[in-house]
Amino acid sequence: MRALRAAAVALVLAGAVLGAPGAATATGIAGPACDFNGDGRSDLAVGVPGESVGTLDSAGAVNILYGSAGGVTATGNQLFHQDSAGVDGVAEAGDAFGSDTACGDFNGSGHDELAIGIPRATVAGNVAAGAVAVAFGSGLGLSLLTSQVVSQGTLGVEGALEAGDSLGYALGTGDFDGNGRADLAAAAPGEAEGGLAGSGAVNVLYGSVLRLLTVNDQIFTQNSTGIDGVASAYDRFGGGPGVSTGQYRIGYALKQRIWTLGDRLHIPPHLTRGLSRTCRVCRCVRNRRRGHGAC
Numbered sequence: 001m002r003a004l005r006a007a008a009v010a011l012v013l014a015g016a017v018l019g020a021p022g023a024a025t026a027t028g029i030a031g032p033a034c035d036f037n038g039d040g041r042s043d044l045a046v047g048v049p050g051e052s053v054g055t056l057d058s059a060g061a062v063n064i065l066y067g068s069a070g071g072v073t074a075t076g077n078q079l080f081h082q083d084s085a086g087v088d089g090v091a092e093a094g095d096a097f098g099s100d101t102a103c104g105d106f107n108g109s110g111h112d113e114l115a116i117g118i119p120r121a122t123v124a125g126n127v128a129a130g131a132v133a134v135a136f137g138s139g140l141g142l143s144l145l146t147s148q149v150v151s152q153g154t155l156g157v158e159g160a161l162e163a164g165d166s167l168g169y170a171l172g173t174g175d176f177d178g179n180g181r182a183d184l185a186a187a188a189p190g191e192a193e194g195g196l197a198g199s200g201a202v203n204v205l206y207g208s209v210l211r212l213l214t215v216n217d218q219i220f221t222q223n224s225t226g227i228d229g230v231a232s233a234y235d236r237f238g239g240g241p242g243v244s245t246g247q248y249r250i251g252y253a254l255k256q257r258i259w260t261l262g263d264r265l266h267i268p269p270h271l272t273r274g275l276s277r278t279c280r281v282c283r284c285v286r287n288r289r290r291g292h293g294a295c
């Protein structure tokens, strides 16, 4: 059973379950299956991880646009960030709220919820440990007044809270146990499985009548029992391509071996031998501007 669940997680995170109810690709745009207000029309959530909140650069935000008879409309649109009323935690520069989003009806209410990745959030002093905020759907649209924020520091959630985990870097949803309520897969590609820096992990949390459960959840790495592959340092299991991490947009191809921690860009020395640190960062930015999406 665990192996089957892991396979489902990988498919959703790869954006391969297109068209499944509530599923969203790992692009930072949740849609088209999301219906937050239950009116039968899909709604759109657009992550803006580089958005400034006040003077806080790249604290991040999400724009919510609703469907109408004429298509997507600005009427009733919403803007969420971590300082919005009802959201646990506070916005901080570089949090990258909205780096990825995914929707699903976690509580079976008939209104989809929106999960929002905050991969660079500092949690209990752990820089870029990351978290996921959930805004709940209602007849009036998404509401943060009953929002839920989960991290690896949340009581019951699998995995140790550590700096650089980057939980929420990529999100996926699906009904993994087939009980009619959507479940959430949240990648933590910076997880250090068995001390292997950046080998990566995926947390899976299940829906319930009220909200996502923080018990009976799971965590998968390439070293999990029955999982093919072997966890190695910087594998970045769960780190899909083309997802913003705030200041840098880096294609996390498997084995690319480049990752971010806090506000710094880390590149293993053997990849950059002979280059100054400035050159390494410039090369990264230049490649991004050329549309390579990678350093």
Ligand SMILES: [Ca+2]
Residues within 6 Å of the ligand: 034, 035, 036, 037, 038, 039, 040, 041, 042, 043, 066, 067
């Ligand atoms: Ca709708």
Ligand SMILES: [Ca+2]
Residues within 6 Å of the ligand: 104, 105, 106, 107, 108, 109, 110, 111, 112, 113, 136, 137
């Ligand atoms: Ca719901």
Ligand SMILES: [Ca+2]
Residues within 6 Å of the ligand: 152, 159, 160, 161, 162, 165, 191, 192
């Ligand atoms: Ca961890």
Ligand SMILES: [Ca+2]
Residues within 6 Å of the ligand: 174, 175, 176, 177, 178, 179, 180, 181, 182, 183, 206, 207
């Ligand atoms: Ca379920």
